[in-house]
Amino acid sequence: MTTDEQKSFESTLPASRVSPTRDHGSAEAVRLSRPALTVNDLSVFFADTQVLKRVSLEIRARAVTAVIGPSGCGKSTFLRSLNRMHELVPGARMSGEIRLFGDDIYAGAVEPVMVRRRVGMVFQKSNPFPTMSIGDNVTVGLRLNGIRDRAVLNERVENSLHMAALWDEVRDRLNAPAISLSGGQQQRLCIARALAVQPEVLLMDEPASALDPLATAKIEDLILELKKDYTIVIVTHNMQQAARISDFTAFFYLGELIEFDATRKIFTNPAKKQTEDYVTGRFG
């Protein structure tokens, strides 16, 4: 029973993700030279309101892409459309296409659940499950999808907590309740929890905005490490943070993608005046 469920779960992942060590062979290299996410003409509507207007861009694999813009510009909706989480809002519709390494994530036969296993998400306020221990929180995505093998779970716990730079701090108390951790630690736990499912892309919605500067710095360091193995898309309202950690930046305003370019260019010499005004804090 377990093995079957495990096999069917793993069959949704690309071959390279099944083995614990990353396969950097030629097939993987070819795959990664393609953009991780291709967004084509994406429009999102909530009932009668159009929240995103014909957005098109390509998100490069194993890089950090920042999404910036004033409140209400649609950046959070855009992020959520990448793992179909915007569908949780009643009355949500979309048009256009989003491809994840070539696969259409909105195709009729695709279940949102399958997409979300390949595209993970970390939220603004850390939300570890309060009834579970630290270790159980990390493995919840695996256990509730049918993986019960103790050895696999233990290995994933250690790997994920290492990747989230939390292992050393919690290795002796994996059974302690998750809510006994500090805010910054809880957020890293949520990152570990998302990574344990071995997604290909990690979405982060203002992950450090609720944290103090020291915890924020740890998260930013973590992101710079993670981008060696993961594609990361991060929504942030902190310009300097985007300038510090991202390779590419997309600027949204009133539902439209105004400018999308290398971070260096957006923050030293943006092409559009709206971008310049927003980045220098003169509006928004």
Added chain:
Amino acid sequence: MQHFDQELATLKEKLLTMASLAEAAVNKAIKALVDRDDDLARRVKDEDSNIDRLEIEMDDAAISLLAKAPLASDLRLITVAMKISHDLERVGDEATTIARRSLELSHEPQLKPYIDIPRMAKMALEMLSEALDAFVNRNPEKARAVIPRDKEVDHLNKQLHRELSSYMVEKPTTITRCLSLMVISKSLERVADHATNVAEEVVYLYEAKDIRHSGKGQNNHGTLSG
């Protein structure tokens, strides 16, 4: 943004104050030379401390602005302002050098009427003035036009150098005076160089293109926006 914009405006004001002091210093130094006016020369030397003080204030103001993590054109403005202020401080130092040499020369008979030196001074000061105008008026084209004129000043300097060299050989008693004149000429050539630097900084500020070190036989550093 009000306070930040106000700080930026103060920074620009300081820079322009420095600029007018530096231009005036060179002017006065050349006038002291031509008029053999010792008092004026001494005043130029003393007033250099004002320019130095302003450079320190500029750096201070720029650092405190940078601590606010500015981006895009704000960032370019602040870094460019810092660089221009260093160039202006050097111009002030060159004026002091000219004033010192003028004090020495005024105690000896004049070799010949001063024609080339005032001409060089005029050219160098025009270059500086136009580069600063380009800064104030946001006109990178005007700044670009300044850059090729550096060659003329270099040419004049070399010419004067050759003349003075052969003069020294012919009449060894004029050596000290010729050497002082050479130093003055070199100072003016450097003032023109600094004016060129300022022009390049202005182009970077308004076009985000780094055009330094191009066309002098060295590699183009490429654009900053790449």
Added chain:
Amino acid sequence: MQGTACACALLVVAPLALVFFHLVKSGVGSLNFDFFTHLPKPVGEAGGGMANAIVGTFTLLGMAAFIGVPIGVLGGVYLSEYGSSKLNWWIRFAADILNGVPSIIWGIVVYALVVVPMKGFSAWAGGIVLGMMMIPLIMRTTEEVLLLVPGAYREAALALGIAQWRMIAQIVVRTALKGIVTGVLLALARVSGETAPLLFTAFGNRFWNHNPSDPIAALPLQVFNYAISPYDDWHRQAWAGALVLLLLITTINVTVRVLTRDRFRQSGR
């Protein structure tokens, strides 16, 4: 102002104190080992106990829970997590009305639906009526407790690629479990003292109940029958029975308090 408020507060507590005091005074004397282990003696004879009524109450509560808890909790889950807002409004409306329906009407309805076709009173009927009374109660408290679970947990679970039903069962319900248990216990406390519906369904029994299709004794019923009888001994036993019933309800409430106190300590970190 403070004096008036204080007086009012005391006024609220006073009836509870009176009840407790009176029951203890009148009933504690008759609480002995026999009371808890013997069957009632025939009419007129002294002695005997309410063992069958005590067991009967627990039996009926067990059957009621069997019916009320699954349907009530699942109903609460539906109201909180699924359904359209229009339909849910009607369901809530119906539940709130049912919660206010006098219990004797429940008794009459189940009489018509169960007792008449079965041609007799039975434990089944008693369990069914108490269970049906528990359903709207548990449904509403379950719904309220589930709605208190922050949406952030649901989002986090869905973002991990966990299926919605799993997310609800193993994350949301699990988080709200203490609250759900509290709701169930309070519903049990509420129905354990119901007398009127049992008059039409369980009916009462002077002996042990060996077959759920037969009538069954219950504490409230026994207390009622003894209290209106002309016998002093039975009066005394009625007081004792009432005291036991009150102690049962009080115990459940205290348990609830203990459970919810743990929750506060944990969330206070």
